[in-house]
Amino acid sequence: MxxxxxxxxxxxxxxxxxxxxxxxxxxxxxxxxxxxxxxxxxxxxxxxxxxxxxxxxxxxxxxxxxxxxxxxxxxxxxxxxxxxxxxxxxxxxxxxxxxxxxxxxxxxxxxxxxxxxxxxxxxxxxxxxxxxxxxxxxxxxxxxxxxxxxxxxxxxxxxxxxxxxxxxxxxxxxxxxxxxxxxxxxxxxxxxxxxxxxxxxxxxxxxxxxxxxxxxxxFMDLSIITEVFVIVVIGGLGSLGGAFLAAIIVSQLNAFGILILPGISLVLMFAVMAIVLVLRPWGLLGKPVVRSRSTAVLEGGAWKPFGNAGRMACAIAILVAILLPFFLGDYGTSVASEVMIAIIFAISLQFLMSVGGLDSFGHAASLGLGAYGAALCVQYFGISMELALIVGPLVAAAFAIVAGWFCVRLSNIYFAMLTLAYAQILWSIVFQWVDLTGGDNGIVGVWPSEWASSPRAYYWLATACAICVVGAMRYLTFSPFGYSLRALRDSPMRSATIGISQRQVQHVAFVVSAFFAGLAGVLFAFQKGSIFPDALGISTSVDGLIMVLLGGFNTISGSVVGAVVYKIVSIWLMSNTDFPRLILGSVIVLLVVLFPQGIVGTSRRIIETWQTRRWQSGAPIGAPAENGGAA
Known part of the structure; x- marks a missing residue:
């Protein structure tokens, strides 16, 4: 006592x-x-x-x-x-x-x-x-x-x-x-x-x-910010009394969790947040947040499929990507493989955010589930890499079916925080279930098949997967399902009046996004030869957000550019500077100020403004540029 x-x-x-x-x-x-x-x-x-x-x-x-x-x-x-x-x-x-x-x-x-x-x-x-x-x-x-x-x-x-x-x-x-x-x-x-x-x-x-x-x-900034976000959400955004009450709840969970339930002590805080969000999305003492504006409404006009010029540019980009290993050494080719995996992860999140209007703070859960699903099957059942490329994404999609049923009932910041809770609960389980996942030691010895073991072969595998996923995401965007998803993003009430089921459509989008993120996780595990709990951590989810936002939030494939830029810059800084975070953070802030709509979105706006001025002045500008939203 x-x-x-x-x-x-x-x-x-x-x-x-x-x-x-x-x-x-x-x-x-x-x-x-x-x-x-x-x-x-x-x-x-x-x-x-x-x-x-x-x-x-x-x-x-x-x-x-x-x-x-x-x-x-x-x-x-x-x-x-x-x-x-x-x-x-x-x-x-x-x-x-x-x-x-x-x-x-x-x-x-x-x-x-x-x-x-x-x-x-x-x-x-x-x-x-x-x-x-x-x-x-x-x-x-x-x-x-x-x-x-x-x-x-x-x-x-x-x-x-x-x-x-x-x-x-x-x-x-x-x-x-x-x-x-x-x-x-x-x-x-x-x-x-x-x-x-x-x-x-x-x-x-x-x-x-x-x-x-x-x-x-x-490191104390990242250790505190997670707990603080949880407290604010449990108590209610904007409620001081709620924050005080939630701080006591979270602190007592931390104090007694390690004493009474040490095996799941890391899960308790996020489990409570998830329960509160499902039962009372605005928190214990909070009120529903009134949005003054919506970030989901596009500002660049209607999206359109690529025209001839766009298809030609894509073909050239694909050709360059295929030929890239002939100009790079083994290390450069390995880095290029990481970039391709990042593209798959980023565009799966881009589809959920830009097309679906669902901002996820826990997308790393699907990447980690795909990686661990494949790694565990390789370790315990001895399956091949080829089969793991199917099993891993299916594992991520299966978990997303359950989690998505709860998540899509929320919107805005509440959806984002529930996805964060989902990811952190899974991270806690993976971290503490040592007998199955290896805990902090992870799972090692996850190597690709012999035909894909060389840096070049694995790069071409990752590139083929990236091309297929980007194509699939664009196809879904302009399919009837994609139009329904975009209608729900822009006007949920009008969509409901014409019979579009919001929860059903968004739930399917959540599962599809998780499937492709799981594919990125499988490729990541085989490229590294191992998988650790950090794959499900907050930093991985934030990396995905950065890639999407750098490329352009209101675009279809802007995350491709964002993934290439962010991954190359971050890897180069980690390898060549003593203070990579200082430089990378400065670059991110500078890009946010100079490119407020992302690299692709802002570039599109500049080109459209230039073309408009040329047209108003009467100068010929050639064939009208295709709407950049499809970029």
């Missing part, structure tokens, strides 16, 4: 710092509608700056002053980020904003390594709070009791700020109806800036609070 009481109190202490970070993220999303992936980076930077200051100011007052000063410094950084970057993309698709904040996360990870070094930093104990208190005969740090008291105090202060000040009234109004607040003459730019600054301050302060309890590392 004494142990359970101590675990409960420890969970409450953890909930305090989690609430601070989650409340900031909830505030930012509630007003600006930005899914701020960089929130964990601000948490990490706050911890590093607080570490530096607390080492110098080792007095009871100096510790708390150090936390406040570091949080204020990070809030100032947040203001600069909001003014210089986010203001430029507030009217861009929301997923593009996610891409920009992910770029900031990459920059922050290498920036702290550059400034503070790669080693973990162990900060000093909180001055004056380094002792312990006996609870039922078990020692518990005094600092934990301070955190337990701090959580409700911070919640009360934020509540007073939001409900007893004019600024808070405007923030709450903007959360409910931004357009009306703008019509009333409120300067939304500075309102957004102030909210972003407060959210960043809370995240950085939460990071500083962790110094006496945990080491400061350059």
């Amino acid at each position: 004494e142990l359970y009481v101590v675990q409960f109190l420890t969970g409450l202490a953890n909930a305090a710092s989690l609430f601070l970070v989650a409340s900031g993220l909830s505030l930012i999303f509630g007003v600006t509608r930005i899914v701020n992936f960089a929130h964990g980076a601000f948490y990490m930077i706050g911890a590093y700056i607080a570490y530096t200051l607390t080492v110098k100011w080792q007095t009871p007052l100096g510790f708390w002053v150090a936390l406040l000063v570091s949080a204020a410094a990070v809030a100032l950084i947040g203001v600069l980020v909001e003014i210089l970057l986010l203001r430029r993309i507030y009217h861009a698709p929301e997923l593009l904003q996610l891409l920009a904040t992910f770029g900031l996360t990459l920059i922050a990870e290498d920036a702290v390594r550059l400034l503070w070094g790669p080693e973990d930093l162990v900060g000093p104990r909180a001055a004056g709070l380094s002792g312990a208190v006996s609870v039922f005969g078990r020692a518990m740090p005094v600092y934990d009791f301070v955190l337990i008291a701090l959580g409700p105090v911070v919640l009360a202060l934020i509540w007073l700020l939001l409900h007893r000040s004019r600024w808070g009234l405007l923030v709450r109004a903007a959360t409910q109806d931004r357009e009306m607040v703008n019509a009333l003459g409120v300067n939304q730019k500075w309102l957004f800036t102030s909210v972003f600054a407060l959210g960043v301050f809370l995240a950085a302060f939460g990071g500083g609070l962790q110094i006496p309890r945990d080491a400061v590392t350059h």
Whole structure:
């Protein structure tokens, strides 16, 4: 009994710092509608700056002053980020904003390594709070009791700020109806800036609070952001009370899960999020999110199949791809194989997002299921690579049939978060089911058949698969099924009136997308000769999102360009630079600013604008260009 009481109190202490970070993220999303992936980076930077200051100011007052000063410094950084970057993309698709904040996360990870070094930093104990208190005969740090008291105090202060000040009234109004607040003459730019600054301050302060309890590392941003997203979704987007309640729930799950159910402790948090999303999509204390705009509506006109010029360009691209190994060495050919696999993975996600209007944050689940399905069959049943190329995608599709039944009942951010929960539950199972999957050691010895064992042969296999998948995706887009899917994306209510079943059509699209992602997973496993749980991780899903968004969200095959650019750049940076994330993040942010509709989408817009001006001036421009949406 004494142990359970101590675990409960420890969970409450953890909930305090989690609430601070989650409340900031909830505030930012509630007003600006930005899914701020960089929130964990601000948490990490706050911890590093607080570490530096607390080492110098080792007095009871100096510790708390150090936390406040570091949080204020990070809030100032947040203001600069909001003014210089986010203001430029507030009217861009929301997923593009996610891409920009992910770029900031990459920059922050290498920036702290550059400034503070790669080693973990162990900060000093909180001055004056380094002792312990006996609870039922078990020692518990005094600092934990301070955190337990701090959580409700911070919640009360934020509540007073939001409900007893004019600024808070405007923030709450903007959360409910931004357009009306703008019509009333409120300067939304500075309102957004102030909210972003407060959210960043809370995240950085939460990071500083962790110094006496945990080491400061350059991986702590990604370790916290997942939990924070889960808390915000469970509690309700934009609800501070919900974030506080969810922080307690998640912290207690973490505290007792490892004690009572260690075999599934990693699953519990995501299982609870999935259950909440299915039963109450807007969270425990949240309200349905009112969308001011839809990212699914295309801006480049109707999509059309390729004309003669487009077919010729595709034929040339295919010919170049086939001949590529003759100009590359074995290493270059292996990299090209990775690019082809990335194309398959990216276009399977592109079909779901651009054609279906379903934004998935957990697409890595299908890739990982395909890879593990093939690897397990090879290991336990000795099947050939040729058969595994069929079995792996079918495994991914089978799981998608079950998961999709729940996921397609939601939309917008709720669909995205449920797919994230689906992927994380599968990752947790794979990671902890050591007897079957090997756990962290993975499955090794998954090699291709003899005829495909050389780099050139395997590249041509991957290229053939990529060509077939891209062709299949384009065919489906212009089939009656594709038109039904696009109609549901653009106008669900009108589609329902003409008899199109939203859940049925989107469910089929979810399964089709998972099937082709599973194929990418099988090819990935055989190319690497092994498979590890990271294949189902958040970073793999984010890679897919980056490739789609870089190429062009409102295109059919823009992910092909995005996959080529992102994969080549990331591999080259990893091989040739000491700080690849810093450079890659900077490139991503730059591309988001310069190409707000993706590389293909923005290039299409530039060409169409040029042609329009030429036509208006009376200058001949030759045959009209085919609509770029089919690019």
